[in-house]
Amino acid sequence: MAATMTAADIAQRDERAVANALKIRYTPFVMERGDGGRVFDGDGRSYLDFAAVWCLSGLGYSNERVRSAVIAELERSTFAGLVSGINQPAVELAERLIDLVPGDWEKKVWYGLSGSDASEAAMRLLPQATGRNRLVSFIGSWHGTHDGTMGLSAHPSLTGVIGGANVVKAPYPDPCHPPFLGGARNLTDQCLHYLEHYLFRTICDPQDVAAVFVEAVQSDGGDVVPPPDFMPKLRALCDRHGILLAVDEIKVGLARTGRMFAYEHGGVEADVVLLGKSLGGGLPVSAVVARREVLDAATGGALFTASGYASGCAAALAVLDEIDRLDLVAQSAANGAYLGECLRQALGDFEIVGDIRGLGMIQGVELVNDRASRAPNQPAAAKVVYRAWELGLIVYYAGNWGNVLEITPPLILTRAEIDEGVAILHQAIRDVLDGKVSDEAVAAFAGW
Numbered sequence: 001m002a003a004t005m006t007a008a009d010i011a012q013r014d015e016r017a018v019a020n021a022l023k024i025r026y027t028p029f030v031m032e033r034g035d036g037g038r039v040f041d042g043d044g045r046s047y048l049d050f051a052a053v054w055c056l057s058g059l060g061y062s063n064e065r066v067r068s069a070v071i072a073e074l075e076r077s078t079f080a081g082l083v084s085g086i087n088q089p090a091v092e093l094a095e096r097l098i099d100l101v102p103g104d105w106e107k108k109v110w111y112g113l114s115g116s117d118a119s120e121a122a123m124r125l126l127p128q129a130t131g132r133n134r135l136v137s138f139i140g141s142w143h144g145t146h147d148g149t150m151g152l153s154a155h156p157s158l159t160g161v162i163g164g165a166n167v168v169k170a171p172y173p174d175p176c177h178p179p180f181l182g183g184a185r186n187l188t189d190q191c192l193h194y195l196e197h198y199l200f201r202t203i204c205d206p207q208d209v210a211a212v213f214v215e216a217v218q219s220d221g222g223d224v225v226p227p228p229d230f231m232p233k234l235r236a237l238c239d240r241h242g243i244l245l246a247v248d249e250i251k252v253g254l255a256r257t258g259r260m261f262a263y264e265h266g267g268v269e270a271d272v273v274l275l276g277k278s279l280g281g282g283l284p285v286s287a288v289v290a291r292r293e294v295l296d297a298a299t300g301g302a303l304f305t306a307s308g309y310a311s312g313c314a315a316a317l318a319v320l321d322e323i324d325r326l327d328l329v330a331q332s333a334a335n336g337a338y339l340g341e342c343l344r345q346a347l348g349d350f351e352i353v354g355d356i357r358g359l360g361m362i363q364g365v366e367l368v369n370d371r372a373s374r375a376p377n378q379p380a381a382a383k384v385v386y387r388a389w390e391l392g393l394i395v396y397y398a399g400n401w402g403n404v405l406e407i408t409p410p411l412i413l414t415r416a417e418i419d420e421g422v423a424i425l426h427q428a429i430r431d432v433l434d435g436k437v438s439d440e441a442v443a444a445f446a447g448w
């Protein structure tokens with residue numbers, strides 16, 4: 001029966017049966033299957049994927065080795081978690097992740113099922129491990145959608161939730177939208193000086209701060225790449241006050257930026273590394289890799305029945321193998337630079353394109369009313385994304401003001417596919433400027 005349904009039929013049923021609470025929709029796209037860097041709807045239409053389901057599908061779709069690893073584990077029917085029993089894939093994965101995360105100190109690994117779980121576990125265990133109750137995060141950050149992690153985050157779409165009483169939010173050095181009147185010069189110093197010499201002296205004693213949570217590229221905040229001195233200076237600030245550094249690599253980690261972890265671009269080490277999304281190769285798997293004393297702070301203090309389930313860990317092991325085998329760190333660096341260059345060449349002359357930035361295979365195209373005002377143009381982003389879907393490209397928009405086309409393709413995309421996707425984006429912007437997408441067409445899609 002399902003096979004004879006059209007994509008439009010399924011979309012209608014989704015509208016009636018599936019909760020809006022979990023929807024950020026841009027188009028009525030119905031995914032029937034995926035292959036490599038392409039996805040297909042039930043009507044046989046093929047789309048190039050510039051979104052990778054918010055970076056879930058780092059390896060693209062239908063990866064044979066990941067699939068085989070999962071099937072092999074399911075056939076053993078272990079259904080094993082780690083809470084009250086031990087399974088080998090989980091232990092092996094923990095050892096792999098410990099080796100992968102830079103830092104010559106004793107580490108352990110914690111498992112959850114979503115990125116939010118990982119952030120939540122870290123924000124719970126860090127105060128217990130350090131005896132310090134406060135946390136610092138950055139404005140524009142997205143660390144999760146549990147009550148705790150919404151309070152830890154500081155993205156405009158999450159600020160309706162009042163939470164995070166123990167979290168102090170500091171300005172992020174966004175070169176395109178500098179938070180202080182001084183503009184983009186000395187941006188890192190402006191932001192970190194405010195944290196260290198104002199917030200720490202007024203509302204937040206640094207001796208009470210367990211950790212600073214940070215994204216080395218702030219993705220949902222608008223694919224913001226901070227200045228190169230930000231991570232080293234933040235690390236130094238943490239060290240001055242005995243504060244641990246927790247980096248959220250859930251979206252940008254595992255080869256996307258051209259390093260295994262995005263924070264490595266800053267030449268620093270982290271005390272806590274959060275992983276999720278692409279780690280499970282399509283299955284829900286997240287992890288925290290951290291100093292032993294953090295993750296051992298409270299036995300049984302952060303767990304789920306399925307934490308560390310064997311088939312998920314087997315999938316993650318296969319994902320790590322594939323990143324090595326396909327040399328995806330180097331490929332993301334090279335193809336990401338190519339992608340950025342193509343975007344600048346193809347889109348840079350449009351008056352509504354205010355900025356193009358990124359690191360490796362995460363790029364953001366900021367749409368504005370005009371370059372003089374740089375006022376965010378969210379309606380144009382909604383229409384471009386919709387038009388791109390009509391033309392055969394899946395892409396989303398994000399950002400603090402919902403006006404940044406977020407380009408995070410599967411890491412396996414070829415240069416020919418990059419060319420194809422950028423050409424569609426160009427056409428989509430041209431068509432929107434020519435009035436080919438009506439307000440009514442996008443009205444049903446709240447987006448962000």
Ligand SMILES: Cc1ncc(COP(=O)(O)O)c(C=O)c1O
Nearest residue numbers: 114115116142143144248250251
């Ligand atoms: C940087 C970052 N951290 C955490 C999360 C939360 O991950 P999840 O949606 O899997 O809970 C997200 C999700 O978008 C994210 O982008």
